[in-house]
Amino acid sequence: MTTPAHLRLGDLLRVGDTLYELVGIDGSAALLATADGRITAIKVATLLGDPTFEIVSSAPRRRRLVPTYFDALPPRIRERAVWLEAHVTEVLDGIPLAENDTGAAPRPEYDITRTTLRQRERAKIGELARSDRPMSLQVFQRYRRRYAATGLAALIDKRPVRRTSPTGRVDERYVDALHHALAENTTASTGTATRLKRAVDRAVRAEHGDDTVPIPSQQTFNRLLGRLREARHATGSAHTRRTLAHQPGTPFGTVVATRPGEWMQIDSTPFDVALRLDEEVSGRVELTALVDAATRTIAAAVLRPTTRAVDASLLLAKAMTPEPMRPGWPQAVSMACSALPYRVLRRVDDRLEHAAARPVIVPETIVYDHGSVYLSSTFRNACRTFGINAQPAHEDTPTDKPIIERTLESVKTLFAQYVTGYLGASVEHRGTHPDRQAVFSLVEVQDLLDEWIVTHWQNRPHDGLRDPLNPQRVLTPNEKYAALLAVAGYVPVQLSPEDYIALLPATPRVINSYGIKINHRVYDSDELNRYRGQLSGPTALGTRWQVHYDPYDVTRIWVRNHRDGGFLLAYWRQLHAMPQPFGDAAWEHARRIVADRGESTPSEETIKAAVDDLLDRAGPPPPPHPRRKRRTKTAQDRRVAARTRAATAAPTPIPEAPPAAAMFAPEDAEDVADIVPLPVFDADKESRTWW
Structure with missing residues (x-):
């Protein structure tokens, strides 16, 4: 046996027929461990003097070093x-x-x-x-x-874990030029990869000169586009590029709503269904919806030819008013038969007796985008009227209100695509002449949408409403509302006629001796007699009074009485000549027609005659008259008239008034148009006959 130069911990030693491991040295004693874990102490001199002693392995015992991957x-x-x-x-x-x-x-x-x-x-x-x-x-x-x-x-075979550069062997200067071109391509129209490469090549040659930076081939350029994250959708959807560019680089913020109405979101989008606006005209409308973040309830949704500030304002009132049961709706969708705690709610709110299974939610905070409808004073005044905190989202940041964005898309996929006249999400998905299949009017589709929200959406399990203690269970909006009700409570809101009028747009006007003039229309009534030419009360207004009006019905206005409280009702002086209400859009279009004829300051009667002519030309053609020469109706005339009629056909929750407008009819008039009765407003009846 050869005596070793020295012993090291971990050496394998054999003494006799037993194999040991040197696990320690304590002074002159060596600690030996057997395979079964028994420790034996022996003097080093005795160990080395044993004739059967030998070192099996003097190398240190290895430990496997495993890489993380x-x-x-x-x-x-x-x-x-x-x-x-x-x-x-x-x-x-x-x-x-x-x-x-x-x-x-x-x-x-x-x-x-x-x-x-x-x-x-x-x-x-x-x-x-x-x-x-x-x-x-x-x-x-x-x-x-x-x-x-x-x-x-x-x-390890390094091929599956080999780290390669996303840009490969392409020159970094060329890659920098590509990144700059991709940033400019975000808002540009979609082109091919060949066009994009041509722009990058020209930029590189202009900055660094010819033959300075190697120019990759088209195939290499295409592979480079596939590797860069910024190049996704560079030759695809322009809408997707803009959406991805608006996403924040930091983690998305999360606002957790703990009670109904605490955090709500509102937005508008084109509705992908062609509707019959008139006998001859069909077109698209806009969908405006208000969604509750805590329960995912669609608190209110309305369809309009063009969304205005008054529509967004009245949407708030609709959310705080029970959805009445309609003729033909199954009893199973009533609140009494739903998951909502009907008995508890019924004790504090009599309006829920014949209500459908859609929760009544009072908004506390509403998040909106920077659309002109939501930036208008009408919408903001409506929020202040109900004590609602209106919170604008960041510009070009759809992630600030993702719930309403996704909800509007869900309405399109779960409801709109099944309606006759569906136009598809884009022109690429559109069939052949789908507008010719339009068979429903605006009022009919609105009624279908209300029924779909009550029957389907409110009873459909929503993935965003999972039980945190039992993630496998998915709740419906109605179930989530019932679960939060015990914690949040319920505050019924009875809306008065003044509350509805306060939601309408307002403009300051003077009460003259002849009445109030708005857009060349004169309004008057006996209620204004005491206040003609008088100060309104607030110093900032002076002799001007706050006048509220309905853009879809120009037959009447409401003047806020700053002195005695309430509102003063005034009617349009030309009401006796107009058998049906018409909106501001038809009036403004008529003004343009008259202006085209060379009249710089058209009178009210002239514009009224132009409106009549517009509506007549947009409707069924009258029998030809040999001596009467009429202006040929245009497609714009028909479209304006159809959209106006469709908007005014949908009833709005504006309080009615007694038929006092007859006072403006001339006494000697032989053929006076019928006046639509204007009954006294009844809150209970109004809540049962909404829409």
Whole structure:
């Protein structure tokens, strides 16, 4: 036996027929551990003097150094790396790493005390040659040297984990020019990759000169576009590019609503259904909806030819008013038969007796975008009237109100696509002449939408309403509302006639001796007699009074009485000549027609005659008159008239008034148009006959 120069911890020693591991040295005593864990203490001098003592392996015991990505590798690659490690460690240490802790003796051809490293390598190459995985000596030596330096990572096939640059070998200056071109392409119309490469090539040559920066081929450029995140949709949807560009670079903010009405969102979008606006005209309308973040309830949704500020304002009143049951609706969709706590709510609000299963929600905070409808003073005044905190979203940041954005898309996919006259989400998805299939009017589709919200949406499990204690359970909006009701409580809001009038747009006007003039229309009534030419009360207004009007019905106005309270009702002086209300759009269009004739300051009678002519020409053609020469009706005339009639046909929750307008009819008039009765407003009746 050859006495070793020194002993090291971890050495494998054999004394007699027992294999030990040197686990410690305490002074002159050596601590030896057997394979079963028993510790034996023996003097070092006695150990070295024992004739049967020999060092089986003087190399330190190895520990496997596993890279962090090892478990993510394919099983085939992991298995080969472990197989190679066993053969390499047997050559290095005499025992494979997997058998290092078993106390097994090395095979004779790999005993490091009796063979050299060269002999063990040749023995291993011969062993592998007889297996199904032969290997040359040079390759094995390369594995052995790398393993001794870096461990298991040296034996892994690097192709699945190889780190490559997204831009490959393309010059960085060319990549910088591409990033700049992609930023400009965000708001541009979609083109091909060839056009984009041409723009980048020209920019590179203009900045760095010809033949300075290598220009990649078209195939390399196409691969580069596929690798860059900024290049996604560079040749695809322009709308998607703009949407992705508006996403914030930081994590999305999250606002958690804990009660109904605490956080609501409002928005408008084109409705993808062609409607019959008139006998001859069909077209699209806009959908405006108000959604509650806590329960995902669509508190209110209205369809209008063009959304105005008054529509958004009246949407607030609709959300706070129960949805009445309609003729033909199944009793199963009533609030009494729903998941809502009808008995509890009925005790505090009599309006819910014949209500449908749509919760009544009082908004606390409403998030809106920067559309002109929501930035108008009409909408903001309506929010102040009800004590609602109006919170504008950041410009070009749709992630500030994602719930309403997704809800409007859901209405299109879950409801609109099943309605006759569906136009598709874009021109690409549009069929052949879908507008010719329009069979429903605005009022009919509004009624269908209200029924769909009550029957389907409010009873449909929503993925955003998962139970936090039981994520597998998904709640419906009605179930979520009932769950939060015990915590949030319920505050009934009885809207008075003044509340509805306050939601209408307002403008300051003077009460003259002849009445009040708005857009060349004169309004008057006996109620104004005491206040003609008088100060209104507020110093800022002076002699002007706050006048509220309905853009869809120009037959009457309401004057806020700052002195005695309430509102003063005034009617249009030309009401006796107009058998049906018409909106501001028809009036403004008529003004343009008259202006085109050369009249710079048209009178009220002239504009009134032009409106009559417009509505007549937009309607069924009258019998020809040999002496009467009329202006040929245009497509714009028909469209304006149809949209006006469609808007005025949909009833609005504006309080009615007694038929006092007859006072403006001339006494000698023989053929006076019928006056629509204007009954006294009844809040209970109004809530049951909404829409």
